[in-house]
Amino acid sequence: MPIMQSKRLTVLIISTSYPLWPGSVSGIFVKHLATALDAIVDVSVITPAERGIQHNPTLRPRVHAFRYAPDALQVLAHAPGGIPAAVAGHPWQLSLLPGLMLSMLLTCIWHGRKTEILFANWSIPGVMAALAGKLLRKPTVVTLRGEDANRATKRGLHRYLLSACMQMCDAVVVVSQALQRRLTDEYPQHAEKLHMIPNGVGEAFLALPLPKMQTDSLRLIFVGSLIPRKSVSTLIRALALLPLHHTLTIVGEGPEEDALRDLCDSLGLADRVTFLGQKHPEELPGLLAESDVLVLPSLSEGRPNVILEALAAGRAVVASDIDGNRELIGQDERGLLFPPGDVHALTDRLQRLDSSTLRVELGLAGRSYIENCELSWGHAARRYEALFRSLKAG
Structure with a gap:
């Protein structure tokens, strides 16, 4: 008797960040997962x-971009740092949020x-999806990536949205063990919903x-949005204390770019720091190479x-000693950690990496970690599919 194949599930992904044009990095990891x-x-x-x-709505996965304001005002979601950075830089944009949520x-x-x-x-998408799911009687899953919980430590809208997600969604996926522990402690009544x-x-x-x-020379690279919580100024100040043949490449854009360029000029680093701006995601492997x-x-992260x-590329990593970073790097096992915002400690870690032997050892350990833990998008997609099927069966 032939083996019956499972029918393919239909899944609707809801996200405030997702690349809508070639080269955009808005929610690029959401697209990687969606593609897998x-x-x-x-x-x-x-x-x-x-x-x-x-x-282009014909590309796979299929994307439906919904309007929430006149075209000239559709500026809230896809800039570096997403909605929180947009509102922090331009408080008037908070007035666009109700329209975005209703349209979503x-x-x-x-x-x-x-x-x-x-x-x-x-x-935000978690609450909107949960409301729709209740109405349609469809299971709802939300993935939290760290910043939701970090911002929710304060009272206000962020706290309300996180609590609503925990209450209303059928399953809550987190991307790090640290975030799972934090939410388990904060919401013990919903601990059974959490999946890492x-x-x-x-x-x-x-x-x-x-x-x-x-x-x-030591060729340093930073990749990310140029926003305050990334603390790129700490790295630039550390570079000023390193030998002249050490250089830095900054990949990304954001509201802090002008201030960071001015800082480089004031420290005499203009010829040692290169601002590349936003690069197409497919260019990143070559830049790491x-x-x-x-x-x-960074001062705060989810699981970057x-x-x-960088670990997969076999490159040494130096990162601030915060939960998401520490979980990936270990205790100086696959990179070096330093206290957030401590310029001299960062300088010390970078000076240690003048040793090419240590850089190679850390790079080998990083790649082995990625391979041994099966940290591929395909493996993540299969785990999500299993979760989706368990909810549908239940």
């Missing part, structure tokens, strides 16, 4: 529209009628040749994908 999921389930995505952008809810209901699972990313599924990393990073022994050390000096990518 689309190989095993039928995926469609809803996300806010972006000013002046006409996306209506779009969830409309497209949710034809899907079996509603899968949201972050708190780490993000993955692309195969292109694992395919890079491992770094060779070098004894000359031309670097010796990834530095992530850029560290996963």
Whole structure:
């Protein structure tokens, strides 16, 4: 008797960040997961529209960009740092949030009628998806990536949204053990809803040749949004204390760029720091291949994908000693940690990496960690599919 194949699930992904044009890095890790999921389930995505952008709705996964304001005002969701950074830089944009949430809810209901699972990313989409799911009687999953919980330590809208997600969603996925512990302590009544599924990393990073022994310049790289919590100024000030042949490449854009350029000029670093701006995600493996050390000096993070990518690439990592970073690096096992915001401690860690032997050892340990833990997008997608099927069966 032939073995019956399981019918492919239909999954609607809801996210406030998702790349709508080639080269955009808005929610790029959501797209990586969506693409991996689309190989095993039928995926469609809803996300806010972006000013002046006409996306191609025929591409896979299918994307529906919903309007929430006149085109000139559709500026809330896709800038570096997402909605929190947009509101912090331009407080008037908070007035756009009710329209975005209402439009998201209506779009969830409309497209949710034809899907079996509603899968949201972050708190705002989580609440809107949960409301739609209750109305449609469809299971709802939300993934929290750290910043939701970090912002919710204060009272206010963020706290309310996180609590509503925990209460209303059928399952809550977290990407780190630290976040799982924090939410278990904060919401013990919902602990059974929590599932830890780490993000993955692309195969292109694992395919890079491992770094060779070098004894000359130290080529540092930072990748991320140029926003206050990334604390790029700490890295620039540390570079000023390092030998002149050490250089820094900054990949990303954001509201702090002008201030960071001014800081480089004031410290006499203009010829040692290169601002590349935003780069297409496919260019990142090549940029890491031309670097010796990834530095992530953030003051807060979830479980940063850029560290996963650097580890897969076999590059040494220096990062601030915060939960998400520490979980990936260990106690100086696959990189070096320093107290957040401590310029002199960061300088010390970078000076230790003048040793090419240590850089190579850390790089080898990082790649082995990625391989041994099966931290690929395909593996993450299969774990999500299993969770979706368990909810549908229940």
